[in-house]
Amino acid sequence: MTITISPSATVESAREDEPGRLVLLVVADGQATAHELPARGVVTVGRGERCDIVVDHPSVSRAHVRLHLDHGLEVEDASSTNGSRVGPRVLGPGDRVRVGSGEAISIGDVALLVQDRSLGSRRRRLWSHDYFENRTEEECQRCEAARTPFAVIHVHLTPALDDERAAELFGAVLRPTDVLGHYGPGEFEVLAPAADRTEAEHRAVEVEAQLAGAGVAARTGVAVYPFDGESHHALAGRALSRLRNIDTSTGEVRVVVASPRMRELHTLVARIAPADISVLLLGETGVGKEVVAETLQRRSRRADGPFLRLNCAALSETLLESELFGHERGSFTGATATKLGLLETAAGGTVLLDEVGELPMAVQVKLLRVLEERAVLRVGGVTPIAIDVRFVAATHRDLAVEIGRGRFREDLYYRLAGVTLTVPPLRERLDEIEPLARLFITSFCRRNQLAPMPHLSSSAVDWLRGHAWPGNLRELRNLVERAVLLGRGPLILPEHLPLGPNPSNHLATLTAPLATAPAVVTALAASPQLSDERERISAALEACAGNQTRAAIMLGISRRTLVYRLDLYGLARPRKPA
Numbered sequence: 001m002t003i004t005i006s007p008s009a010t011v012e013s014a015r016e017d018e019p020g021r022l023v024l025l026v027v028a029d030g031q032a033t034a035h036e037l038p039a040r041g042v043v044t045v046g047r048g049e050r051c052d053i054v055v056d057h058p059s060v061s062r063a064h065v066r067l068h069l070d071h072g073l074e075v076e077d078a079s080s081t082n083g084s085r086v087g088p089r090v091l092g093p094g095d096r097v098r099v100g101s102g103e104a105i106s107i108g109d110v111a112l113l114v115q116d117r118s119l120g121s122r123r124r125r126l127w128s129h130d131y132f133e134n135r136t137e138e139e140c141q142r143c144e145a146a147r148t149p150f151a152v153i154h155v156h157l158t159p160a161l162d163d164e165r166a167a168e169l170f171g172a173v174l175r176p177t178d179v180l181g182h183y184g185p186g187e188f189e190v191l192a193p194a195a196d197r198t199e200a201e202h203r204a205v206e207v208e209a210q211l212a213g214a215g216v217a218a219r220t221g222v223a224v225y226p227f228d229g230e231s232h233h234a235l236a237g238r239a240l241s242r243l244r245n246i247d248t249s250t251g252e253v254r255v256v257v258a259s260p261r262m263r264e265l266h267t268l269v270a271r272i273a274p275a276d277i278s279v280l281l282l283g284e285t286g287v288g289k290e291v292v293a294e295t296l297q298r299r300s301r302r303a304d305g306p307f308l309r310l311n312c313a314a315l316s317e318t319l320l321e322s323e324l325f326g327h328e329r330g331s332f333t334g335a336t337a338t339k340l341g342l343l344e345t346a347a348g349g350t351v352l353l354d355e356v357g358e359l360p361m362a363v364q365v366k367l368l369r370v371l372e373e374r375a376v377l378r379v380g381g382v383t384p385i386a387i388d389v390r391f392v393a394a395t396h397r398d399l400a401v402e403i404g405r406g407r408f409r410e411d412l413y414y415r416l417a418g419v420t421l422t423v424p425p426l427r428e429r430l431d432e433i434e435p436l437a438r439l440f441i442t443s444f445c446r447r448n449q450l451a452p453m454p455h456l457s458s459s460a461v462d463w464l465r466g467h468a469w470p471g472n473l474r475e476l477r478n479l480v481e482r483a484v485l486l487g488r489g490p491l492i493l494p495e496h497l498p499l500g501p502n503p504s505n506h507l508a509t510l511t512a513p514l515a516t517a518p519a520v521v522t523a524l525a526a527s528p529q530l531s532d533e534r535e536r537i538s539a540a541l542e543a544c545a546g547n548q549t550r551a552a553i554m555l556g557i558s559r560r561t562l563v564y565r566l567d568l569y570g571l572a573r574p575r576k577p578a
Helices: 130-144 163-171 197-213 234-242 260-272 291-300 317-324 360-375 399-404 410-416 430-448 458-468 472-487 504-511 520-524 528-545 548-555 559-568
Strands: 002-012 019-028 031-038 044-048 065-068 074-077 084-086 089-091 096-098 104-107 112-117 150-158 180-183 188-191 217-225 279-282 307-311 347-353 388-393 418-422
Touching: 019 044, 031 112, 074 084, 074 089, 089 112, 104 130, 104 291, 130 150, 130 180, 130 217, 150 197, 150 234, 163 180, 163 197, 188 197, 188 291, 197 217, 197 260, 217 234, 234 472, 260 291, 260 307, 260 418, 279 528, 291 307, 291 347, 291 388, 317 360, 347 399, 399 410, 430 458, 458 559, 548 559
Parallel strands: 002 031, 279 388, 279 418, 307 347, 347 388
Antiparallel strands: 019 031, 019 112, 044 065, 065 074, 074 096, 084 089, 084 104, 104 112, 150 188, 150 217, 180 188
């Protein structure tokens, strides 16, 4: 839903027609109209044709309120049928209440928002959290009667901005009807009246882009009334959970977005999530394709529907077809009852076809028909059954190569790849290694009730950043979980991070990670690996003409770790030419 704001019109008052600095926004049923108010005089608002501002809505009385503009703005209820409110205060007949810029007046199921145009776009009103909470509760009550949605957007900024600068940046993208609140240091909240999930997600993307242009990283979480909650606390909690990528069923954080490539990826995810277009996720094994698929689900209009993950490589052809499409009773031996297919049970949700490159050709043909017709035919059935699901497919294979080899249908590829997203490997997301490792440590300790929780030492972080991570996130999770068990102390040190097998390929050997702890080196002294590592360092330095920085990059470690290893192995540090 998009809010449409009509061109401003100056209200012609019988007593004063000089334009003032205030503008009245009338929000009703997802539409907003703007009216310039005079500097002085009385303006009547109601459904009657003789009112200065006519609001054609059944919940509004013929003469509902009077706006007094002699000294600021005061609102008076004109003996309306459905009543008037300013904030939580209900106006009685003849009551007059002062209204400031940014405050809302409720007349029936219509909201009147007072804006001070003299502030322009340079400075937007920033409200306290208490006001924002009350304003959200009012919107819940109004939308319950009007049966319309609205959204709450939580925004986290890095680095944190002062209020004046934040209000300036937000003011450039927020709508006149939006309410901006201050939640805490670097944390802000936006109330977007009449915005459904699609509009709210679009608004969040606009905010992230505006702030990114000013050198500020923004993360957003969106919650929509009534789907995500029917009170301020429910909506704010859901928006905050989505911002922090917290699994609401387990309380675990699922996503870390810190590298430029992942921020770009998640910006694209936010843009395409509201649409029902099919998405193909590419990337190495263990990079987090399933987590990206879950993010697509959470940020879509199907957020409240089921999320079905199906590993196409784990089921046989016969079982896969029966599981996907279901079967009729007696269709094959053992089919003693009719069974609904998984695609039927996922109605209103999202289906992730993980490892889609492993699908047998016979199942590919049937899946293509499902994608084209949006209907399934059960095994042994004769009548197609309509389905309402969104498809997200994921694979680590190069489907173009698979198509060339005749292992994957080209027409199915184009049906699945409405939008193709590539999830980068962990070695290209160095900024995320440390926060991901800390996340996995926290999660592991909570699940296993281990206390106190150990912390990563700076030397262990260097080791992690220097590793090549062929197994990506899965390898990182397994490694740090073992380190928690091996360490059993307040700090995780490099010696608690077990070494992987020695690569046999020469290039892989050159770039394989090096141990960084004396305890590990001592343990390896009796094996050929110690001399192998010494030779790897010497070979890398020779290949890089003694340039330590380039040699460290080639070895996949930090420069500081390389210097440490030079001293450890008694290798002379290359000197810069005089």
